[in-house]
Amino acid sequence: MKITTKFLGEIEISEQDILKFEHGLLGLEDEKKFVLLPLDADLPLAMLQSINNAEIGFVVAFPFAFKKDYSFDISEEDREQLQIEKQEDVLTYAIVTMKESLQDSTINLLAPVIINIGAKCGKQIVLQDNKSYPLRFPLQALEGSAK
Amino acid sequence: MLVLSRKKDESIMIGDQIEIKILAIEGEQIKIGIVAPKTVKVHRSEVFEAIQAQNKEALSISSGFLEQLKKK
Numbered sequence: 182m183k184i185t186t187k188f189l190g191e192i193e194i195s196e197q198d199i200l201k202f203e204h205g206l207l208g209l210e211d212e213k214k215f216v217l218l219p220l221d222a223d224l225p226l227a228m229l230q231s232i233n234n235a236e237i238g239f240v241v242a243f244p245f246a247f248k249k250d251y252s253f254d255i256s257e258e259d260r261e262q263l264q265i266e267k268q269e270d271v272l273t274y275a276i277v278t279m280k281e282s283l284q285d286s287t288i289n290l291l292a293p294v295i296i297n298i299g300a301k302c303g304k305q306i307v308l309q310d311n312k313s314y315p316l317r318f319p320l321q322a323l324e325g326s327a328k
Numbered sequence: 329m330l331v332l333s334r335k336k337d338e339s340i341m342i343g344d345q346i347e348i349k350i351l352a353i354e355g356e357q358i359k360i361g362i363v364a365p366k367t368v369k370v371h372r373s374e375v376f377e378a379i380q381a382q383n384k385e386a387l388s389i390s391s392g393f394l395e396q397l398k399k400k
Contacts, residue, residue: 188394208380220394239386240393258367278382279389289386292379307371307379316382 186230187238189218199232201302203262207292212237215303217274217296229274229294241274242288247320253308255295263297263304270299277320287317 185191198216205212218228225246231237244251255265265271273295275288291314296303308314332340339349345365352359362370 187389206383207376208383237387239383240389256367256369258369276383276386278386279393289379289382291375292382305379305383307369307375309369309371316378 182232184216184230184232185235186218186228187235188228189230192218194232197301199301200296202304203302204304206294206305207307209237217241217272226277227274229276240277240279241294242277242320244273244275244288244290244293247275247288248290248314248318251290251314253293253314255306259295259304259306263295263302264300265297266299270297272296272298275318276305278317284319284321286320288320289316290314290318291316 182196183191183193194216200215200217202213202215204210212231212234214232215229216232218230220226220228220240225243227241227243229239229241255263255271259265263271273293275290275293278287278289280286290308291311292305292307294303294305334340334350336350336353339347339361341347346368347361347363349361349363350358351361364370
């Protein structure tokens with residue numbers, strides 16, 4: 182099927198690419214079907230695109246590239262909901278807030294997007310209050326750790 | 329909305345596993361203790377509101393960002 186994306190024009194996806202977000206994303210509870218689309222292969226970034234609404238497309242980042250020691254537990258409830266059986270099935274992304282300059286851009290480490298790639302479903306979870314995983318973690322941090 | 333009045337050290341039960349207790353009242357601030365099973369997530373509502381707002385802000389990216397990334 183064809184979908185219209187926010188930045189990548191019209192693209193062809195297959196039914197198997199669709200990730201179901203039963204509860205949508207926070208503040209976007211009605212968007213329940215997304216696809217992950219690659220961006221530049223050299224960067225730890227991708228697009229999380231709603232299949233029904235071209236405007237709803239997020240830049241997401243592989244958070245471990247920005248914060249090496251990023252780690253959290255997935256609650257029993259979320260594990261059940263996402264039918265997670267083994268760790269290898271889990272992909273973690275953090276939503277990026279892109280600003281005019283990369284210096285001002287941030288990623289959301291407080292509410293990561295968890296995807297079970299085997300079961301094709303996902304959820305945005307909220308971590309317990311934790312000062313080291315803020316809502317706006319500077320993207321700039323990559324420059325220090327990656328170079 | 330159900331409204332209940334409670335004094336310090338009094339509590340309410342929600343279901344049979346969640347207890348909300350008033351620990352201290354200091355002027356405008358009230359300290360609340362929550363006993364709940366691990367599967368119940370407890371968050372300040374501002375946290376949710378802030379995440380919702382951040383998600384919306386994250387959607388307002390201009391298409392120029394791709395070029396900007398490549399320049400890096």
